[in-house]
Amino acid sequence: ADAPVLTEVGEGVLTITLNRPDKLNSFNVEMHEHLAAALEKAEQDDAIRAVILTGAGRAFSAGQDLSDRVTPKDGAPPDLTVTIENYYNPLLRRIKALPKPVIAAVNGVAAGAGANIALACDIVLAGESAKFIQAFSKIGLLPDSGGTWTLPRLVGMARAKALALLAEPLPAVQAEEWGMIWKAVPDDDLIPAASKLAHDLARAPTYGLGLIKQAMEAAATNDFDAQLDLERDFQGRAGRSPDYAEGVRAFMEKRAAEFTGK
Ligand code: T3D
Structure with a gap:
């Protein structure tokens, strides 16, 4: 099977591509483990001076893979604290603590944890057709992956609460207007623009x-x-x-x- 995360290093830039396109790059344990390893490489390798995080196919990431979260009728519910403690929270802490710029190149829909992982990156570029969805409330959850902390800081409490409560898709262009992301760019320009930004940063102090x-x-x-x-x-x-x-x-x-x- 294809690796759930692809990595490529060139001229000081590590590009990390979430690679479960058939599942809209939703997160399972294996993808978490590969992503953690890629970010560890970015931490340890002095030659890597900037990171790009993007997704393969038509999505950036649809958040948690829900296919193993179905609770059987009368069965015990899953303990969601386990995945959050062991995988999502360490991932968010890694992105924040990495002393190198991390650029999210949001190539398509970013939903649930997928949205908040993108928003935790230092510079967020998105293709014009991309959308950000705080999908959690649709299934009875609350924003995680730092969303309740990040969103109010990026867009203010009024917009943060409405985004989280309503789970309405926010198009990339509006996300830029609201100051939630750095820029929305034409879809075809996304990867070249992210790459130029990352290479400029990698040559910087x-x-x-x-x-x-x-x-x-x-x-x-x-x-x-x-x-x-x-x-x-x-x-x-x-x-x-x-x-x-x-x-x-x-x-x-x-x-x-x-x-x-x-
Ligand atoms: O559980 C814990 O550990 C707690 C942590 C929680 C973190 C979270 O992220 S919770 C939130 C989880 N994510 C969601 O609720 C989003 C679910 N997905 C969607 O709402 C929609 O798929 C999208 C808005 C992202 C995209 O919609 P659309 O119409 O473009 O695509 P689609 O047809 O819905 O999806 C395409 C396929 O991907 C489809 O599979 P199929 O029918 O082709 O076999 C769909 O089931 C699958 N898919 C999409 N998202 C997920 C997924 N499969 C598993 N998990 C997903 N999150």
């Missing part, structure tokens, strides 16, 4: 980009004073990096900088 990502995430829970302290400390670290030295030298010498990610 990626150590600094990692600090930017961590500082922004920390701001969600820090107060202003704590955040000023964090900026001081992180800037101290950035200021000792070879890429900062190269950036300043290149500016003064009026030439293009050559960053190494250190």
Whole structure:
């Protein structure tokens, strides 16, 4: 059988493709395990300086594979905390903690956990025909994979609650208008645009980009004073990096900088 996740590395960019197209790239344990391994590679390999997450076929991901979630009449219900604790939550923590930019290239429908995994990425590009659906409420669940935290921060509480309660599909263009994603682009431009973005980022001072990502995430829970302290400390670290030295030298010498990610 085909691998449930495909990976490809080139010029500092790791492209991860969810690959269960017949099931709209919905998540089973095997796909979780392959995705975790791919992200671990991104963590450990210094040569990888940006990541693209996308889906094969017509969907980005339809969230949890529901085919093994059917509760027999009079049977015991599944314990959903197990998959969330063992697979979804570690996945979301991995994406957030990775000190490298992760770009979601949302090639089609992103539903349930599939939507919230995309929205946890650092830059979200979507094809114009893609839709985001907080599908959970249709089957009696609530948004997981960080959705109840992420959505209100991205679009405000009014829109977040309505999206979660109504489970109405939000087209990519409207998602861009609402500030929920970075950009909606014509479908045919999606992969080239994501690839260009990722390659530009991979050539950038990626150590600094990692600090930017961590500082922004920390701001969600820090107060202003704590955040000023964090900026001081992180800037101290950035200021000792070879890429900062190269950036300043290149500016003064009026030439293009050559960053190494250190
Ligand atoms: O369980 C836990 O561990 C807790 C964690 C929960 C996390 C979650 O993500 S819960 C939410 C799960 N996801 C959903 O509820 C979404 C279900 N899917 C849909 O609503 C629709 O499929 C879409 C809106 C995503 C796409 O609609 P459409 O009309 O383009 O396609 P379709 O015809 O519905 O689906 C195509 C095929 O994919 C179809 O199979 P078939 O008939 O061709 O054999 C469909 O059953 C299958 N499919 C789609 N989504 C899932 C799925 N199979 C299993 N699980 C799915 N989530």
